[in-house]
Amino acid sequence: MIRTLMGLALVASLAACGTSRPAPQPQLPLPTVTGVLSTKNAKALFGSEAVGSPQTPAAFGSYAKGCLAGGQQLAETGPTWQAMRLSRNRNWGHPELVDFLQGLSRRGAALPGWRGIYVGDMSQPRGGPMTSGHASHQIGLDADIWLRPANDLTLSRAARESISSISMWRSSGAYVNSQWTRAHHDLVKAAAQDPRVDRIFIFPGAKVQMCNDETGDRAWLRKVRPWAGHHYHFHVRLSCPDGARGCVNQDPPPAGDGCADAQAWVNNILSPPPPDPDAPRVTPKPKRDLVMGDLPAQCASVLAAR
Template sequence: MRSLRYLAVLGGLLLPLIAGYAAAAEPLAKTLFGSKTLPSATAPQSFGFYSKGCLAGGVAIAVDGPHWQAMRVSRNRRWGHPAMITLLEKLSREAAQDGWPGLLLGDISQPRGGPMLTGHASHQIGLDADIWFTPMPNRRFTTNERENVGARSLIKDGSLNVDDRLWTPAHAALLKRAAGYGEVERILVHPGIKKKLCDTVTGDRAWLEKVRPFWGHDSHFHIRIGCQPGSDGCKPQRDTTPGDGCDGSLAWWFTEEPWRPNKNPDAPKARDIMTLASLPRACRQVLEAPSPVSEAAVTVGGPRYVATMPATANAFLPTPPGREIPVPWPRPDP
């Protein structure tokens, strides 16, 4: 009996170690998803949460469009749910009415979503996109410039406030335009940019509810849309707090607490330990699904592009003929 108890105790000690070794031996999810150069040739669906999931049937936005240019093209992060790509095209066209000459697009998602080798914690399910605060120039960037030209911060050096020499009414109009779309649930900006909006926006302020302060986001803003029809495995983010957000939740960002140095900077980030087993079960099928015949078959937009694309579009059909047209402290929920 004593030996049985000894074996039971020993087993209880060894099993977690064995499981830990097995998990360590499993390839990291960021490696698996980061190695995919094309999406799955399946219907578009988002699985899991924005920071823990994957994307099936993604489509890519063209490197160049009438009112946008994609930056950092070598990262291969121009992919998203068709609804997101449609939204970016629409925003690029309609923002011209507000005096914005065109969008410089940052990262959206990888071809099959999932955690990235570097950078973002979110952007995993094709429903997030970054847009630079730098307006598009009246020429096309070279390949080299797309990789090396930087987005300029709107925050004054050494402060948490907007540099008034750089801020323009067109920046506010662009954010208002983006927030006005029903599918957009959140727009993340630097706290100083949120404060600038709170201090200067007059008249209709309802759209400010969607604009949330968050670390970074001083040189770009982050658009997040909600889970789309047909994505039953998508986990939504909870609703934003009602109101314009120009209250104590914003004041918190201008205290010392959110900006203290990380007490444990060497702690691994979630993407550095996340394995495929950590993601929704469907993500394994997403990884194993066949690819479309080429990137061209799943790239929409461009100098000749479809003005609108239904969210139900099949991600691997050829594009129809075009028509000219780290956080260790409690914080307010973004």
């Protein structure tokens, strides 16, 4: 049962990857790109764009199959944040995401031992499939926030390429390690309590630890979802902005605080079920790159806008 639940969670997250949230947008089928352009490799096209499109900000499609019009660049350094890995040019997002990160960084600056936050990958300038790494982060509403305390906001560009975040897990994600502090708990909590946030992904042991430590309002825990990896950073996903057309939300997280689900993940890490000898052997098909025909029709105009 645990393996089935985790498998369903994996499918749901890859297809798309609270306290309160905007009303769900209509889940209407979006027209896709047609013609010669429809066969072109989407990550090659979007990965070659250096700046956002001169359009009204809009997120088109879903988190793992879409693009971003009018993307805004998060400043490389602000009073309470620094963007990391600048060579990737992934410090772009919908203005709602940029505003959220700036606000969260101020909350982070109030934590003991922190001066703000280090921001990892957001989106490419025009969103779309990335040249490497994430399947999601395509519509400017996802961001990775390092779990390394941001105690130095004067890092050079070179330093931001070489410095690494800090892993917070032990026992393959079943538990947090000695680097985890109450400040980490409070930063994740502050992010989850923002009504614009749809989900936060972090390793299972961290979710269980936060479930065990939280003594006040627990509603925010619903948004914190256990996920494999995510022990160097936590991944924040915003809901589609109010009134957005052509932006596809995920279904809401299941009701409740999700702590039992996280404990099930941990139990599975500690005592994985034995392989089923009767299970059919299936060779997974290689995952193909998205082409423009897989994306909403608006993505062609996002690429073409100059």
